[in-house]
Amino acid sequence: MALPRLALVPGEPAGVGPELCVRLAQRPRSDCALVAFADPATLRAAADALGLPLNLLHEDEPARGAGDLPLRMFPNDNAVAFGHPDPRNAGAVIGALLDAADGCIRGDFAGMVTGPVHKAAINEGGIPYTGTTELLAGHAGREVVMMLANEVMRVALATTHLPLRRVADAIDADLLRRVLRTTEAALREDFGIAEPVIAVLGLNPHAGEAGHLGHEEIDTIVPLLAELHSGGMRVVGPLPADTAFLPQKLAGFDAVLAMYHDQGLPVLKYSGFERAVNLTLGLPYPRVAVDHGTALDLAGRGVADPSSLEAAVATCARMAARRQAR
Structure with a gap:
């Protein structure tokens, strides 16, 4: 059976989400295949801040070595300064979440893993938003x-x-x-x-x-x-x-x-x-998120703990594999 293909959405680009995704890309996975829905320039800036390799691939290419990360591009409208959310990038954040959700509903992806989102920045960007849980529930028409x-x-x-x-x-x-x-x-x-x-x-x-x-x-x-x-x-x-x-x-x-x-x-x-x-x-697909916020004070410093994102990916992979086996 093929490994579950999971959509990975970093969330707020000025937070720790991008660098946590870069850390995930440093070792091959045996439980799933990840595709990031993100801005390539932000991911590269996060890799530079961490001093880690990053090789962004087409979303259909498999990751084979350290730093490989298949990507579906969602460019931000404005350049990212870590630690400083920009409401002008709200559209890219929400667009990535909804596109990943569409892919899960179509069956292109077996599940979704999401990083932390900055609620104030999204709302200040003109998009009413109370949380990703509520966003995805409304999108799927599910309670x-x-x-x-x-x-x-x-x-x-x-x-x-x-x-x-x-x-x-x-x-x-x-x-x-x-x-x-x-x-x-x-x-x-x-x-x-x-x-x-x-x-x-x-x-x-x-x-x-x-x-x-x-x-x-x-x-x-x-x-x-x-x-x-x-x-x-x-x-x-x-x-x-x-x-x-x-x-x-x-x-x-x-x-x-x-x-x-x-x-x-x-x-x-x-x-x-x-x-x-x-x-x-x-939801009609597994969705697992980190249990922490954007940690703006840590963003770009290379000190954020990736444990919750690692656990989210592992949990989502298990759930997706169980659904695929049914």
């Missing part, structure tokens, strides 16, 4: 789930980039049903877990303390979990968030569903930030 994962745990989110005061109103049975079904399907299909067990956190402290600290658990979460459990889904909860991540409890779960962003992600990032990745579940 998706954000999951972050590392070697210790997988954490899916019921709500993502939502102000805290709006979270409780957003948590309803329809949302949780969709998120849990999407998460379970991904655990089966993309991670190869035959009978996944998902821990579901409560919304309130102590999972509501039998209604004394909130009624969302009693009114919404408990009935929904009972419904799903009766249908064969292995869900456990609602669990208090302050104890659900203890190692002895995590050992019994394949994933944890957190009700909001900062309920689950700080714990995951503390447990292993460098190797954490961001997955978009529910």
Whole structure:
């Protein structure tokens, strides 16, 4: 079977994404074939800053040696100064993401790996943008789930980039049903877990303390979990968030569903930030991203840690290979 062909999109050109892609190109891969969607001048500048070789190839040429990187060109409108995002380059950033997504939907690519994007620069460039997860979901016409994962745990989110005061109103049975079904399907299909067990956190402290600290658990979460459990889904909860991540409890779960962003992600990032990745579940193709920002203060200095991008590529390659084998 041919290696999965993955689209690699560096993200913000003034951030660390380009140099992380150059680092990836320094050794041949045995799990996938990468094609970068990027500006060639920016990649060469990143290679110069790192003092590493870079041989940009036509996208259909295979990488054979250190520094080889097949490329689909997306030239920036303005020259890049590392550490200083330019809104005039927003079109190239979003264009690369959408073109890669089109290629995945057509079947030209088996998955997509993305670097960090600078939200403010995109919006200042005149393109409404809340995040790549939302961009790709809208492009594919799918409702998706954000999951972050590392070697210790997988954490899916019921709500993502939502102000805290709006979270409780957003948590309803329809949302949780969709998120849990999407998460379970991904655990089966993309991670190869035959009978996944998902821990579901409560919304309130102590999972509501039998209604004394909130009624969302009693009114919404408990009935929904009972419904799903009766249908064969292995869900456990609602669990208090302050104890659900203890190692002895995590050992019994394949994933944890957190009700909001900062309920689950700080714990995951503390447990292993460098190797954490961001997955978009529910798309018609695997999409995996780094779990860090553009790191503008590090860009062009050659000191950015490539571990998260390495983990993202390896994760996406495994997911893509599993889908190809079906």
